[in-house]
Structures are given as structure tokens and as C-alpha cells.
Amino acid sequence: MNKERTTQQLALQGGMKAVSAIEGKGKPKIGADEFMALAERFCLSDTALSKIREAVEQEDWGSGPFLANYYSGLEESRVQKYERTARELFGSSYAVGVNSGTGALHCSFAAAGVKPGKEVICPAIGFYATAAAVVMAGGMPVFCDVDESLTMDPDALEPLINERTVALAPTHPMGVVCNMGRIMAVAEKHGLKVVEDCAQACCGRFDGQLIGTFGDFGCFSISAYKIVGGGEGGLILTKKERDWDRVNGISEGGGLWRPTRFAPERYEGELLVGTNYRMSELEAAVDAVQLTKAEATVARFRNVKQQIISQLGSFKEITPQLRHDTAGDIGYQLRFFPESVDLGKRICEALQAEGVGASTRGGAGRDDWHIYHYMHPLKGDIGCGCYTGNAQATYEKGACPVADDLFERVVNLGMNQWYTQADCDHIATGINKVLNVYCTPAKTPKPW
Numbered sequence: 001m002n003k004e005r006t007t008q009q010l011a012l013q014g015g016m017k018a019v020s021a022i023e024g025k026g027k028p029k030i031g032a033d034e035f036m037a038l039a040e041r042f043c044l045s046d047t048a049l050s051k052i053r054e055a056v057e058q059e060d061w062g063s064g065p066f067l068a069n070y071y072s073g074l075e076e077s078r079v080q081k082y083e084r085t086a087r088e089l090f091g092s093s094y095a096v097g098v099n100s101g102t103g104a105l106h107c108s109f110a111a112a113g114v115k116p117g118k119e120v121i122c123p124a125i126g127f128y129a130t131a132a133a134v135v136m137a138g139g140m141p142v143f144c145d146v147d148e149s150l151t152m153d154p155d156a157l158e159p160l161i162n163e164r165t166v167a168l169a170p171t172h173p174m175g176v177v178c179n180m181g182r183i184m185a186v187a188e189k190h191g192l193k194v195v196e197d198c199a200q201a202c203c204g205r206f207d208g209q210l211i212g213t214f215g216d217f218g219c220f221s222i223s224a225y226k227i228v229g230g231g232e233g234g235l236i237l238t239k240k241e242r243d244w245d246r247v248n249g250i251s252e253g254g255g256l257w258r259p260t261r262f263a264p265e266r267y268e269g270e271l272l273v274g275t276n277y278r279m280s281e282l283e284a285a286v287d288a289v290q291l292t293k294a295e296a297t298v299a300r301f302r303n304v305k306q307q308i309i310s311q312l313g314s315f316k317e318i319t320p321q322l323r324h325d326t327a328g329d330i331g332y333q334l335r336f337f338p339e340s341v342d343l344g345k346r347i348c349e350a351l352q353a354e355g356v357g358a359s360t361r362g363g364a365g366r367d368d369w370h371i372y373h374y375m376h377p378l379k380g381d382i383g384c385g386c387y388t389g390n391a392q393a394t395y396e397k398g399a400c401p402v403a404d405d406l407f408e409r410v411v412n413l414g415m416n417q418w419y420t421q422a423d424c425d426h427i428a429t430g431i432n433k434v435l436n437v438y439c440t441p442a443k444t445p446k447p448w
């Protein structure tokens, strides 16, 4: 009678709880099968896989891992570890992991104040994602011509700057670095933000300083195609806490990362309508390791390129790519400009016959979103076709004549970090052999 009364009574009034325990014990949402699916993705042998399965099935998985940055159950989530590793590697005060280089750029432009009616100066050669991210932030990309390094020409910047300009967006293309000293000087003179696109040159240096740490925002892609690459990943470095706040917010639903996630803005300009570029724990686990290997990887590339170019001759008809910092170049491409498109084609053909991998567009290449006039989406309605603020931004060939010319003529030789000294010697011999036949020795040496 007494007991019955107790079960009838509300728990709030001292009665027994209706639910004292849950009996149902399911399997972890993510457990051995998912773990094995990952192991299979590493293409291990059946023998290795069955040994791994046998071992992990004996473990108590509990509720299994929770694969999100927040509530990961770890003292330091893998995303936090990746961000810490990035801060240590770059000596940067703030780092935010995101799921792509494009996401990193979009967040950075939005945080830099890019919005409708504002312009960002992008290099004529780089990759479409930089300009696209400006458009996604509501702004307008304006293209700046390049110099013989194929990077943004600091001398071409000032005529493009007007009252609508918010930021400069130098891209460090294909392993070479921009002249950050001169670009920063222009930015400072005009009070502009700088968003560096380091996707193709992670761990490159200018004047001894790692790229990505010059500007207000350093953006990286850690996608599988990059030197330091996982699957699909991105990174933003900032110098200021407020910039970090804002990129965090934009990458994360508008500001959900904050201690009180749904609170109104804590200072003017903190909250902007956001996206979801959150990084996954699985990607971060891989990319944190990749970052620790970055300097060694780049050192191998640099050494290989140096071994090859130190053996090359100088030729009247060949201009080696200008390098603003020979020691800071990543070294994963060796590039030069033959004096004509036709000569470039013949040199490439001869190099390939020698067993030296080389390519050139040769005047009749395919559409290619690494140069401004082929970035077709920018011309459409969803791009900037509707914006008439700047007549220069037609995105048609001819606006950046140096880029137009060099992009057609350049000869590219991909470097491999694992070349041995003998490989480097053979490749250098092959290049000299071909250039000696097709060109004439230069009277004064030209630095490679």
C-alpha cells in the first residue's frame, strides 16, 4: 500500500522515479565496422585487415567515438590538435580549421569586410576559388597583372585601387611566393586588408618569414592535391583575436562556436550570416599529422629543384621564372619562358622524348580556371555579370596582357621530392641537352 503510494507519487514530491535506468544497450553508432571501412580505405591487404578486425573486435567500444569537434570526449579534439599544430608550425597567434581552401577564403573575405559594392584585387593567374570566394562574400574581384614570377605584380596594384577596394588577395602560385614586402607596403599605404591564398605554396617563405603570416588572413587548402594534403581540408591563420572570432563565426553557422552560442553579438560587427565549413574530426586527424611533416616535405622538394637548376646553363631564348625568394620557393615546379609559343612546344616535345616530364599550353590549350579570362562562372548572372561598379572587371582576355602572354608560353616541369641525386643529374642533363640544341647560349648568365 505504502509502496504503491510511492510509485503513484510524483518524483518531484518524493515518489519513485518512473524511469530509473535504461535497459536497452545498443551497439555504438560508430564502431568496428566503421573503423574497418577506414582501414580498407588505406588499401591494406586482406591479411592485415583481418588481423586488425580481430584485434579491435576484442576492445570494448563503449558508446564509440563522437566524430565532431565539439563534445569529442577527448581532452583535445583532433580539430583543436590540428589548429594547435598549425599555430606552432606557423608561429601564428590564431588558427581555424575548416573543410576547404575555398571555405577558408570565403570566411576571410567576409571577415575582412567584403560585401556588395566592395572590391578585392586578385592576381590574373592563381585559381578561380580566390575570385569566387570574393563573389560569395558579395564583393567584386578585380584582376591585377603578374610579373615574370607569375605572381601579382606590385607595380600594377595602385592603378586598380579606388574607394571601393577593401583588400588585396595575393596568391602564391605553384610553389613560388609573391613579393610580400612590396605588396604589404601597398596595403599599408592604402589601409587595405590582405588575404593571402597559400593553397599552392604551404610552407613557402618570403624573406625568411612563412607565407600566410604576412596578411591579416592566411588561407590554405589541405586537399589531396596539395603538397601538404589530406582529403579535403582548409586552414585560416589570423593575427588578431577579432579576426579569428569572425572567421570562426562565419565558418560555423554565424557564431555557434561561442561560449554562449545563441547570444546576441558581443561587439559591433561580430556576427555575420554564416555557413557551415566545419572541419571533420577524421580529416583533422590526418591533417594534423600532415602538418607535422610539412617542413621536411618542402625541404626535399627544395633540395631536388636546387640540385637540378644548379646544373642548368643560360640560353638567349629562355627566361627562367623570376623567383622573389629563391630560398623560400617550395620547389615543386621548375618553370621557364621560351621566347615563343612554338619554341616552347618543340622544347616540350624534345624533353618528353628524353624522359623529362614537361608541359606547355602551346597557344591552343583548353579552358583553364587558373587564369582570369577562363573563369567563366564570374561572367554569369550568379557571378559579377550584374555588377557594373568597375569597368575594368570584364574578365575578358586582354585586361592583363603580361599574364595572357606568359600563361601561353610557360614550360612547366613537375618536381618530385623523392628524386635521388642521380635522378636530378639525369634530368639536368636532359634539359641542357635539349636547350643546347634549340637555343643559343646566353652571353651573360640568367639566374634560374
Ligand SMILES: Cc1ncc(COP(=O)(O)O)c(C=O)c1O
Residues within 6 Å of the ligand: 099, 100, 101, 102, 103, 126, 127, 129, 130, 171, 197, 198, 199, 200, 220, 221, 222, 223, 232, 233, 234
Ligand atoms: C590557389 C588556390 N586557392 C584555393 C583553392 C581551393 O582549395 P579547395 O579545393 O580546398 O577548396 C585551390 C585549390 O586548388 C587553389 O589552388
